[in-house]
Amino acid sequence: MDPLLQIEDLAVRFDAEDGPVRVLDGLSLSLGRGECLALVGESGSGKSMTGLSVMRLLPPQARIAAGSVRLDGSDLLRADERAMRRIRGRRVAMIFQNAKAGLNPIRRVGDTLCDILIAHDGGRLTRRAARGRIAALLGQIGITDPERRLEAYPSQLSGGLCQRIMIAAAFACSPELIIADEPTSALDVTTQKLVMDLLMAACRERGVAALFITHDLALASQYCDRVCVMRKGRVVEEGPAGRLFTAPAAAYTRMLIDALPAGKGTAQEWRAAIRSHAGMSS
Amino acid sequence: MTVGPVRRVEAAAEAPPRRKLLEIGAVTKVYGPPGTGLRAVDGVSFHLREGEILGLVGESGSGKSTLARIIARLIPQTSGSVVFEDQDISGLSGRHFARTGQRRCIQMVFQDPLASLNPRFTAFRSIADPVRRLGTPAERAALPELVREAAHRAGLPESLLASMPHQLSGGQRARVDIARAIVLRPKLLILDEPTSALDASLQAHVVETLLSLRDASEMSYIFVTHDLSLVRLIADRLIVMHRGQLVETGTAGEIFRQPQHDYTRRLIAAIPTLGGTKT
Numbered sequence: 001m002d003p004l005l006q007i008e009d010l011a012v013r014f015d016a017e018d019g020p021v022r023v024l025d026g027l028s029l030s031l032g033r034g035e036c037l038a039l040v041g042e043s044g045s046g047k048s049m050t051g052l053s054v055m056r057l058l059p060p061q062a063r064i065a066a067g068s069v070r071l072d073g074s075d076l077l078r079a080d081e082r083a084m085r086r087i088r089g090r091r092v093a094m095i096f097q098n099a100k101a102g103l104n105p106i107r108r109v110g111d112t113l114c115d116i117l118i119a120h121d122g123g124r125l126t127r128r129a130a131r132g133r134i135a136a137l138l139g140q141i142g143i144t145d146p147e148r149r150l151e152a153y154p155s156q157l158s159g160g161l162c163q164r165i166m167i168a169a170a171f172a173c174s175p176e177l178i179i180a181d182e183p184t185s186a187l188d189v190t191t192q193k194l195v196m197d198l199l200m201a202a203c204r205e206r207g208v209a210a211l212f213i214t215h216d217l218a219l220a221s222q223y224c225d226r227v228c229v230m231r232k233g234r235v236v237e238e239g240p241a242g243r244l245f246t247a248p249a250a251a252y253t254r255m256l257i258d259a260l261p262a263g264k265g266t267a268q269e270w271r272a273a274i275r276s277h278a279g280m281s282s
Numbered sequence: 283m284t285v286g287p288v289r290r291v292e293a294a295a296e297a298p299p300r301r302k303l304l305e306i307g308a309v310t311k312v313y314g315p316p317g318t319g320l321r322a323v324d325g326v327s328f329h330l331r332e333g334e335i336l337g338l339v340g341e342s343g344s345g346k347s348t349l350a351r352i353i354a355r356l357i358p359q360t361s362g363s364v365v366f367e368d369q370d371i372s373g374l375s376g377r378h379f380a381r382t383g384q385r386r387c388i389q390m391v392f393q394d395p396l397a398s399l400n401p402r403f404t405a406f407r408s409i410a411d412p413v414r415r416l417g418t419p420a421e422r423a424a425l426p427e428l429v430r431e432a433a434h435r436a437g438l439p440e441s442l443l444a445s446m447p448h449q450l451s452g453g454q455r456a457r458v459d460i461a462r463a464i465v466l467r468p469k470l471l472i473l474d475e476p477t478s479a480l481d482a483s484l485q486a487h488v489v490e491t492l493l494s495l496r497d498a499s500e501m502s503y504i505f506v507t508h509d510l511s512l513v514r515l516i517a518d519r520l521i522v523m524h525r526g527q528l529v530e531t532g533t534a535g536e537i538f539r540q541p542q543h544d545y546t547r548r549l550i551a552a553i554p555t556l557g558g559t560k561t
Contacts, residue, residue: 193552258486267516
């Protein structure tokens with residue numbers, strides 16, 4: 001079966017004062033329908049730029065130099081802005097790291113979410129119907145007392161609750177693909193588990209594919225089917241999560257695994273593993 | 283104060299116990315009006331010995347950062363005592379504490395160096411700032427050497443000392459923050475989630491730097507974090523906080539093998555593991 005998302009030889013450059021910087025350098029990957037693919041790597045490896053390229057939301061100084069990003073066969077890089085507006089939210093939704101930053105601080109959460117839903121529905125949905133749909137979604141993903149939450153301002157809600165609300169919003173238009181860019185890095189470990197369980201269960205139940213961008217290898221291993229390891233704008237290794245973390249082929253993947261405190265018996269063991277890869281970190 | 287099952291692990295050690303550096307006695311912090319305000323820290327007591335690494339763990343809102351700021355005298359406690367090197371510093375405001383000789387002995391490293399470093403200071407000036415403010419005349423005279431030495435100990439290349447914070451990577455900024463904190467050779471370093479914004483490899487290198495520093499200088503650390511998998515490896519002792527209260531204390535091994543409090547069990551269960559059960 002054809003993949004849902006296929007990225008081929010994607011090159012993105014940043015125009016800097018001292019010449020162009022390659023942020024994506026011949027990136028290729030594919031994602032099947034309903035599959036969960038993790039994109040892991042260090043800061044600056046190009047993970048977020050990959051997600052933003054799919055959404056065509058790159059910063060102004062970025063330039064797509066080559067390659068293609070095909071969603072269900074059609075190249076998003078050739079789509080005009082009007083077509084992209086129909087794709088964003090409806091077919092591909094994105095969840096960002098800082099949910100509070102995505103909500104208007106001086107508007108009630110419910111008002112912001114209704115705006116999003118109405119905009120993606122082409123303005124046909126009434127405000128009342130949009131609110132009802134959002135409240136139902138919040139209930140479905142286990143948020144108690146959804147009507148009261150929708151009346152709150154972002155500052156009145158915890159980071160974890162805001163992120164769960166944004167997950168509900170991402171699923172509101174029944175997308176085929178969710179891009180989650182470090183959705184839990186700002187959350188503590190117990191809230192992280194709650195949010196990840198919720199996000200992945202929602203994807204699985206609805207058959208939605210997920211591109212999960214993270215620097216946390218343990219999270220990727222626990223929640224994803226397949227993993228792409230990125231370094232300097234390229235995929236250095238790709239494979240099923242089970243194999244990649246137990247028998248990595250690339251030295252860089254081994255370095256990332258050894259840097260994790262998880263699984264190490266003592267501090268000495270961990271420190272020795274870190275020292276053995278001195279100089280490899282980007 | 284109601285406290286959960288607190289495991290006492292007082293010096294069953296072979297070596298004679300080291301001197302107590304810090305003693306916290308029933309510290310409480312209430313935000314808002316007394317009685318109805320939020321009890322961010324609620325009657326917490328513990329001590330820290332010289333050269334010890336104490337992990338202070340708990341989820342967001344558990345009061346661990348508030349407690350760290352009280353110890354560093356950045357905010358006052360509502361009640362309770364903070365005794366550092368046998369001197370009660372709990373009555374001192376931040377301004378008065380800054381005039382004592384102990385200010386230089388307690389330094390703090392923050393979670394987000396981009397927010398804690400002055401954006402208009404070069405790395406050199408940020409590291410030099412504590413020397414200018416708190417150093418002796420002899421230290422001020424030797425300022426460039428002290429800054430270079432602190433940068434070296436923190437693993438920051440000398441070539442980056444002229445850089446502004448925005449020109450540095452996350453790991454390099456964390457090292458500037460550490461160099462700034464250690465330049466006056468403090469006795470206690472309070473690290474408030476110093477690596478939570480860093481990816482695993484940078485985190486590993488920053489923690490390795492901190493452990494090497496401790497090996498070389500016998501500094502004591504209070505390591506505030508919600509990352510139990512990290513603190514398990516580096517802390518001599520852990521304190522678990524929940525809703526402002528200390529609910530459990532013990533060595534990392536004891537707490538991981540036999541967590542006494544339900545909250546600690548939940549914290550441990552939530553740690554993602556490589557190759558863990560697919561969720």
